[in-house]
Amino acid sequence: MSISYNSIFRDLFKKIICVIFLINTPILFAQLSGKTDSIYSGIPWFDQNGNVVSAHGACIIKETDKFYLFGEAHSDTSNAFAGFNCYSSKDLYNWKLERIALPVQKLGKLGTNSVGERVKVMKNPKTKEYVMFMHADSITYKSQFVGYATSKTIIGPYQFKGALLFNGKPIKKWDMGTFQDDDGSGYILIHGGEIYKLSEDYKSVVEQINPNMTSGFESPTMFKKEGLYYFIGSHLTSWERNDNYYYTSNSIKGPWISRGLIAPEGSLTWNSQCTFVLPIVGTKDITYMFMGDRWSFPKQASSATYVWQPLLVSGTSLSMPTYQEGWQINVATGIASTLKTVDTTIENTDKQIQYTGNWKHINNGNSGSVSKSDEKDSSFSIQFSGQQIALYSYVGVENGYAKIVLSDKKRKVMVTSIIDMYGKSPLSTPVFRSPLLKKDDYKLTVYVTGERPNWSDKRNTIYGSTGNFVSMDKLIIN
Secondary structure (H helix, E strand, O other), rough: OOOOOHHHHHHHHHHHHHHHHHHHOOOOOOOOOOOOOOEEEEOOOOOOOOEOOOEEEEEEEEEEEEEEEEOOOOOOOOOOOOEEEEEEOOOOOOOOOEEEOOOOOOOOOOOOEEOOOEEEEEEOOOOOOEOOOEEEEEEOOOOEEEEEEEOOOOOOOOEEEOOOOHHHHHHOOOOEEEEEEOOOOEEEEOOEEEEEEEEOOOOEEEEEEEEEOOOOOOOOOOOOOOOEEEEEEEEEOOOOOOOEEEEEEEEOOOOOOOEOOOOOOOHHHOEEEEEEEEEOOOOEEEEEEEEEEEEEOOOOOOOOEEEEEEOOEOOEHHHHHHOEEEEEOOOOOOEEOOOOOEEEHHHOOOOOOOOOOOOOEEEEEHHOOEEEEEEOOOOOEEEEEOOOEEEEEEEEOOOEEEEEEEEEEOOOOEEEEEEEEEEOOOOOOEEEEEEOOOOOEEEEEEEEOOOOOOOEOOOOEEOOOOOOOOEOOEEEEE
């Protein structure tokens, strides 16, 4: 009998690789996907693989019975371009990662050490091609332009074509957005309020139809209702939250009239920055959904979250008067509703919660008692029975990052997550909510990481948290 040593070594190598893969592959979920039942703002969302949804500076377009979410992929180590992700959903609650729609390019303006932001996709009504637009730049933000990419299919892959040209030259601007009018005309929106009309194939600009109308107008976002155009933007505060404001006009060419803020002053647009407004068109109503980003530099991949809220739109009035932690939308009828649940509340001083390390239990006025610690590796934990748990923090300017570990009764890790408890506008709000689990016994542990969201802009202005505190207000168990 002859022996093939090459075959033996090949089989042994395969087994070793398999073992290494299993050891190094994190198991985030034991249950099926990250199932949820509502739109929740300010918490990490999880895709079908249990990974955090990474799609900021985003847009959504609908194709047949699916919504497609395009947004910036990120890492926790750099702001360099990491690709644009595409997710799909039938209900706007549960998201499936389809693919990286536009990956990092091997060479050129969206290659290594470049910046790609504010991705927007529109389907051209004449060519049936999907055209993606973005702010492309160098890592130092000194070589900016509006770029574009194309694809025959909605999920891509998209082919990067370079700069979008107007009179043969790139549009050398930063924050940008898009708008598609009722007649299929496409427009590029630029910070400051500039509006450019696209060619019939969406691959060049034919006209500047509205000049710069104000300073400090970032993250331009537009939608239309009953013939009236609404143009939303934010102040220039880097990734920091601020009070977003809006203009209206009967014509996309203007004149544009300033209408004020879209959320209560000082709420900083519920600690977010606008990126898109999605009209959810149903058989009975249209809900206009504000899509905002709650940035978290440097941990943009793991800890930046989303603020999606129903807008109240009536005549020239546009507002989000209250913050809805969770709400539901019937995508068939277009009707939005308030989330109603029967939950158990456990306050921070409850004896069921076990604290380790240095924690202070502080009276927080109208919000009651809050437990805080900035000692690295201090923690609190609770064992509970149910199918979902939510952590509320009193977010504030001294708060930093916390690590969440949710395990089952056999100590198998179900979910791990890094969450951001910083908020420039202090309030008690959920910062983590687990996916729906099988009803059973679980343990939640929260650790102080000793890190904080903190950054400076091109002018060396310092933003973000001033401390590393983890704040615990209460737990909600379903």
